[in-house]
Amino acid sequence: MFYDFSWDGITYHQDAIVKLANGWNPVKENSNSPNGIWIDYYQKGIEIIQSTVYACTNKIEAPKLINFLFIFTAFLLVYDGVQSFIKSTLSKLVFTFVTVFSPIVIGQMFTYYIDGLYYLLLISTISCIISLYKKNNFKYYILFITLSTLLCGIKFSTLPTYIILVTGFLTYILIKKKYKILRPIITSGIIIVILTGITNINPLYTNYKENKHIFHPILGEEKVDVITFLIPSIIKDKNRFVQMYYSLSSESRNNFEDTPEEPYNFRQKIPFTISTMETQRLFWFDIRFGGFGFLFSGILSISLLIFILYPLFIYKKSQKQKEFIFGIYFILALTLLSIIINPVMWWARFVPQVWLIPILGLLLIWQEKNLITNHLKYSIIILLLYNTFLQTENLLKYNWISTQEIRKQIVELKKENKTYKIEVGPFTNIHLRLKENGIKYKEDTINSNFIYMAETWGVVKLKAEE
DSSP states (O other): OOOOOOHHIIIIIHHHHHHHHTTOOTTTOOOOOTTHHHHTTSOOHHHHHHHHHHHHHOOTTGGGHHHHHHHHHHHHHHHHHTTTTOOOHHHHHHHHHHHHOOHHHHHHTTSSOOHHHHHHHHHHHHHHHHHHHHHOOHHHHHHHHHHHHHHHTTOTTHHHHHHHHHHHHHHHHHHTTOGGGHHHHHHHHHHHHHHHHHHTIIIIIHHHHTTSOTTTTTSSTTOOOOSGGGSOGGGTTSOHHHHHHHHHTSOSBSOOSOOSSSOOOOOOOOTTOOOTTGGGTTTOSSOSBSTTOTTHHHHHHHHHHHHHHGGGGGGGSOHHHHHHHHHHHHHHHHHHHHHHTOTTTTSGGGOGGGGHHHHHHHHHTTTOOSHHHHHHHHHHHHHHHHHHHHHHHHHHHHHHHHHHHHHHHHHHHHHHTOOEEEEOTTOTTTTHHHHTTTOOEEEOOOOSSOEEOTTSTTTOEEEEOO
């Protein structure tokens, strides 16, 4: 298993997992952690699940197995959801693959970031809703309730997205007069509200009890602004739509400061081009500009053209085909609405559902047999696969090299057989790397003659005791 090198992952996400596994009850008490503003007041639906893995294994990297469980679950549900629209097994596998393995999922699958899990739960829920609508089977209602409860407990921004999704689904049922499934859907909705309330007592109720906004710390009088200082200066004074344009049309990058090695000068990227600098950046977990991959601006352009031009040919379609097309545009509208209500929609990891735009465009033309749409379909598939390959290659290379650096340092520390002072900084559980490898340590302040623990952002200090 690769180590997690992400800042958020090894600060508050990991901290919450360890504290929960060690018996912390966030409903009854605060964590008294340096990361308390995040772990006390953010939702912890995923961290609670991950803490059970850590409690069973006592291995701090083991809970990331949940990421792969969610990937597997999403794969099965998406595959099942497209059964009615795509007949060939190979075609279903390819479509499911490019849907599930989005750049956000790939970039975060070895970390404790939760944006990739948000996307996986979202596409799982959408797929479940489609299967439920088509088959009206009891098992899909159970899945719908389970997935919805998980989705609503992962982070605050999932709640408005989920409300849009379910409101849209109910509207679609009424438009299509599918009243047979209306009662069980409403019953499921009541159960979801109850379960969401119970599973989110912390932080929603505990925030209210402390006289804070229920969505503290992102809203309310005591709001903590963690975004403004991260906004690149070039888009800081722009509206969200212009910010989104800059992000989608830029090279993939996180650094926006001028340096001799890499001066920053925004240039609109020519679609389907890749710069040398980009290939050195796409292993990051939270890329701000161009966060959906090297080729995404071009893929998105093709997809938008499909959505704009396709209605010109709808008059030739059968009623069944028209219903399918209406359904695709309906899901697209809900997706766009869930994107534009997010004030940070320029940052890929906060709107992972943007990846669904080309996916829906691909599904729209999948069954078309004419030469033009066939070329478009295979072009989009190849581009999506290549986009995924490029990011995966960079990510695996970075994770392999960085993990080897950590293992090399651990071997060296074990050979010396000394007790080490460690100054953890904000990474309150980074000492577990030493503990799990039988290296003696004690936490202390270190002022001189120290080394840095490998791959800790130049923060964690180590010093052998005399």
